[in-house]
Amino acid sequence: MSAAVTDVYAPGTLQEAVDRVLRVPDRHRTFTKDAAFAQETWAIGPALLEALLDHGLPHRGPAERRRFERTDLHNVSTWLNLPSPYFRALARKARALDAAARTGEPHRHELELRADCAEPGHAGECAFVPVPGAADHSEPGSLRETSAGAFAVRARLPSDSRVFDEDRSDLLSLVADWELYVLPDGVIEDEGFARETRLANCLIPTRLLLREAERRGIRARHGAGLLVAPPFGTLHHWVEFALDGAWVPADPVLLTAFSRWGMTDPAHWPYNRSVAGIVWHLLTWPPEVFFPVVRDRGLQAPLHVSVR
Template identity: 85%
Template sequence: MSAPVTEVHAPDTLQEAVDRVLRVPDRHRTFAKDAAFAQQTWAIGPALLEALLDHGLPHRGEGEARRFERTDLHNISTYLNLPSPYFQALSRKAQALDEVARKGERHIHELQLRVECARTGHTGECAFTPIAGLDRYSEPGSMRETSPGLFTVRAQLPSNRLLFDEDRSDLLSLVADWELYVLPDGVIEDEGFSRETRLANCLIPTRLLLREAERRGIRARHGAGLLVAPPFTTLHHWVEFELDGDWVPADPVLLTAFARWGMTDPADWPYNRSVAGIVWHLLTWPPEVFFPVVRDRGGQAPVHIASR
């Protein structure tokens, strides 16, 4: 028998979780997900869902017809450290970051990309083309298509224990207290929203830091690619600084989130430490928020990426 919700999550904690999502204006909610989705995808069971509703969780409808905004459920689940596949994947990424740094050596990950047809913009058979970075930044000769729509590649990820200098650390501190958050589409590129609420995805603080780096005369670039930690790999944005001819990645919002969720020791992983070891650079200055990894006759093809 499971413990009552109040024994697992204090009322104040539940209220904080709901208040956090209420920073997002209601006009950005679509209310398309049901209670079954909340439980199966985000580990929010019926008792916890009712408790969240008592604390003001936005919804539409009543009873079995109740519907919720998917990003609200996602962010509440993460805030409460619920054992969703997403949270477990984040924990694995933090663990991988720490493991790579402690070993002090390059890590090789084999990635499998399963691509789906873009389905719009062309007729005839699909013609899948991985972006150039997958081959350029991988282990030489490892990029191959093993069957139509199935690619494998070996990623080489470096490791270091680098803490950025005072000037770069001061720059990174501008967003170090922002909370990593899955934003709904209406504010996904809205820097004003993130400045006001301190809630941000990986893209918005990256753009802010790059603009401020240019103003301060610090050489930086926009890194985009994959956040790699077996078995899950996801698209990601971060800032990179040029140091002695190398580009070194930084991601203060991600490191602060790992520490906040108890996944890393903030003494070992402060916001101004490099995240080399889990980010794989594929693109510089990507034009799209959700940049393509594989194209299908010019269109962006859906892709599922597994790693080991």
Template identity: 80%
Template structure:
């Protein structure tokens, strides 16, 4: 039998979790998920869900059941560090990054990508094509299509312990206190919202840092690709600095989040350290929030990516 909610979470903690998501206006909520989804995907059981409702968790009553916004459940679960598959995967990513840096050896992963049909607007069978970066940045000759829409590739992530200099560190500090947050569609590219709330996805601070880097004369570019570690690998955005001809990735919001969640030691992984051991560059300057990794007849194909 699980412990009572009151024995696990202080009321103030639950209130803070709800107050945080209330920074998002109700207009951006779809209320499409039920209590079963909250428990299955985000480890928010019935007792905890009721306690959150008591603190003002937004919901709607539809068809005799309560409905919730997907991103609210995601962000509350992460804030409370519940053992969801997502939080467990983040823990693995932080651990892998730290291990690679500590032992001084690069990490090598086999990625498995499974694409789905991009839509039935095209005629005939699907024609899946990976972005050139998968082959360009993978281990030579490792990209293979094992079946229609299924690809494997070997990725190598370096062991990088670089801490950025004063100028770049001061730039990165502009967003170092922002909280990593899964934003709903209505504010997914809204820099004003993130500035006001200090809640941000990986894209918004990347764009801000790039614009400010240009203003300061710091050579930087937009890196996009994958945040890699077993078992799940996800799309990610970050900023990269040109250091003597090498592009070195930085992600102060991610490192601050890892430290806040107790996944890394802040003294070892400050916001101004490189994240080269966690990200795999595939694209530069992508225009889309959810950029393509595999196309189907030229359209972005829905994709699942695993790593081992």
């Protein structure tokens, strides 16, 4: 291991990062990404990658042609707080959440939804249509198509940052110690895996909390839409509680992650505080992990969301 790597990371840190990804069984890995992808996308440079390999990072192939599982690289990079575009974007979202709460004013964002053809090579023209929630939950009249497949819209996100009462807090505590994790396809909806490893995406704990809320007589619903903060938005799932005539969003796994990554102060942002201010509700009870925001001739269209 190079001196530069040992100067940066405390003993055991890299082993913790690798041990974490090894909780995922190897049968769920597809080794398709190379060292260039690790560096360019996830800020894992050659020296660090070699150190991770020394600690058992899964891979296939000889040194000059090594291949890695994309989610392993993603999760190692995030665990080590490396300055990837993804990690920097998450930090912006955490800052936006805190800023919305401190000002007490709603956050307004200009978004561009840019969709690609859902089925390249099809006959006829594409027909792009945003989900109804894009108009229903935006500033009235702001949604407009600016070019084929591109839509501009203004989202108004409230600053409600209440700490939930004892009953709801007790419910949220069921998953508060789970770690936000990008799961490979084989376990992307596997609640048993998440319970055993405490690794979960945003969908699995949402479904668990909704089922338990129903059992406890707490009125809740499944919220889905976007995590919103410049420079872009990402698909997300969370739980919402009916309180005082409104639906108030909660996401204990996300808040725990922000705290672990040093993005928020856990004293100010405990797991049982609302995440209003960064979530834009577009759909309720979506059945899919990757739900549609824009459809093309009825099919889910690949989407990029820019935010300012």
